[in-house]
Amino acid sequence: MSDRLDTDQIKRIIEAALLATDEPLTVERLVKLFGRGELEVEQERAQIRAALKVAETEARGHGYELKRVASGYRFQVPQELSQWVSRLWDEKPPRYSRALLETLALIAYKQPVTRGDIEQVRGVSVSQNIMRTLLERGWIRVVGQREVPGRPALYGSTRAFLDYFNLKSLDALPPLAEIRELIETLVVVEETPPIPEPVQLQAEKDDYVADEQTSEEGADVGKQRAEVVPLPTAPQTSR
Amino acid sequence: MSDRLDTDQIKRIIEAALLATDEPLTVERLVKLFGRGELEVEQERAQIRAALKVAETEARGHGYELKRVASGYRFQVPQELSQWVSRLWDEKPPRYSRALLETLALIAYKQPVTRGDIEQVRGVSVSQNIMRTLLERGWIRVVGQREVPGRPALYGSTRAFLDYFNLKSLDALPPLAEIRELIETLVVVEETPPIPEPVQLQAEKDDYVADEQTSEEGADVGKQRAEVVPLPTAPQTSR
């Protein structure tokens, strides 16, 4: 009925079939693709095997390989290319919450600060998650402890933070005065001013005044940093 | 960060990516598979294109071909092998009725059109089933509403339509046949109003802009587009 096919044609058809299905195909199944007279009588399986061999060899240097698995033959992408191919399924990186960005900004500008300081300025509590994320990202670190009861950890920004934002030093951060101008823009942009978040904790009087004094100049970073009490090498107990 | 890759390595990775997904990939998407430093700066797209060229050439003699369709590049089993490959499946491929194909043709060639326009040309009402099938297959979509009473939806064709029919763009559709004379005597003897020109092919929205810039009859296209009221942008689903 049909003409005999040569190994190269058989190979092409086999390749096509393996690529067109999403399941492995057995030699028997592959034999059935051919019409009467296209394969040598009694030699069908041998011919298919020979063609598979050629396909396997020719796959070298390509982005696929011929593999025999339990249920038959299939083409698959070699594992060593996974690092590139996987990027097709990369999820979009999540975005950081406003709370996290505000916490980061406060640490950068007002360092060293305790979690309590941040909470007082932001007016809401700062979740443990946020601190952990920032620490894991390597953007903040514990730089000491404030010498008050409870000895809360003081946080500061890191070199990695500067590197990420392409800043030479903390002085390269835009001065707070400039940011205050941003506020005007924000007020214009936002139709309704955001409702202040519920007050849970209120700013400490002293710190608050200090904020007011220093935020104008934006030069407080260094000054405040002078207060940093380096972490003692051994855990001190001040009982 | 990473070492530069040569064309052969890039080709393997591209082949792997195209085979690992079930959707066509654009050059931009392929560029994103590579890490920093793996491609030449500013040469990324050219390198990808060069590698695609190699992949296309090397596909000869194999059971697949590299094809560029509307939404990007894909590997596919060439048509001449379909007589063998289609034996893999018991079910026959879906067949489409004349009514569906005529509706599809009207949308593809005369977009944007309303259901009323389609009914006007075909002289019969368009069944809800046909529209649903076309929408479900993702071949057509609502591209706006006509600014007339009732604000009927305007339909256009999609990239998925072009992909399915192996086309790179709407321009690749077979050209509309010349209008044939029906009754010579009538046309010769009587002064009939001029037969309207076949409506210009309209490209998909994305291609639209390019059309307007380049085509001679840009004004015409623009005029028709003025009727289209874009739908509020829905969140884009990743392709």
Next chain:
Amino acid sequence: MSVDTSDDLTPRLVRIRRESADTLALVEGEAVRELPTDLYIPPDALEVFLETFEGPLDLLLYLIRRENLDILDVKVAEITQQYMSYVDLMGVMQLELAGEYLLMAAMLAEIKSRMLLPRPVHAEEDENDPRAELIRRLQEYEQIKTAAEGISALPRLERDIFTAQAEKPELVRQHSEPKVDMQEVLVAMAGVLRRADMFERHAVQLEVLSVSDRMQEILSRVSDATGFVAFAHLFIAEEGRMGVVVTFLALMELIRESLVDFVQNEPFAPIYVRAAGE
């Protein structure tokens, strides 16, 4: 072995004709031997024709192309008769489709009758010649019909071409860190400053209570006292709920830091506080 995978483009009558040399279709047991040669369709064959043609335009086009029907020479009497037959049939047939054929018949009848009337001298200005409109529609339909055939003949997925896929490798999960722009940080800071301003304005009347202040107060109170201080005495009723909460939090913090000890002699007995290590 070729499988018929083409779309349903051929009029069904033609396919029926293949089965038997001279029978087109059986309609209620009677053979229909011919395709229609004019617009008159025997009512009993109507169903077959409705299925065969995509609509009245399709039928008309067929008649013009194959049978050289002169649409200007349709027989009004027959059309009227047909019209009546259709009306009878509409109860049992696809109402919608029959209605479209009916409309077409009526339109043709109108054309015919207009042609029979003597035309005014200034007929040229007759703005809408119904024939011209019909011809335009027929041509437009024919064009789309051909275009549909063209689309049907295109190589397509699932039938002529197949997408090629290989098994994915095991994916390496690369979860990328969120990207942050400096601007975002600045906007966040601006938000904080702005809120702080608002706080300041509103904070004037509010009593300022802080946990760490309270901790210090309590600590000095219990240290100064010789012995125990009653737990309940540390709370100042005038401070309201907020004061109670702050004091309680301060006590919790002090206890956590082991700076104070709590003493209770038996369940539900009063609790006392003292400085730790005393």
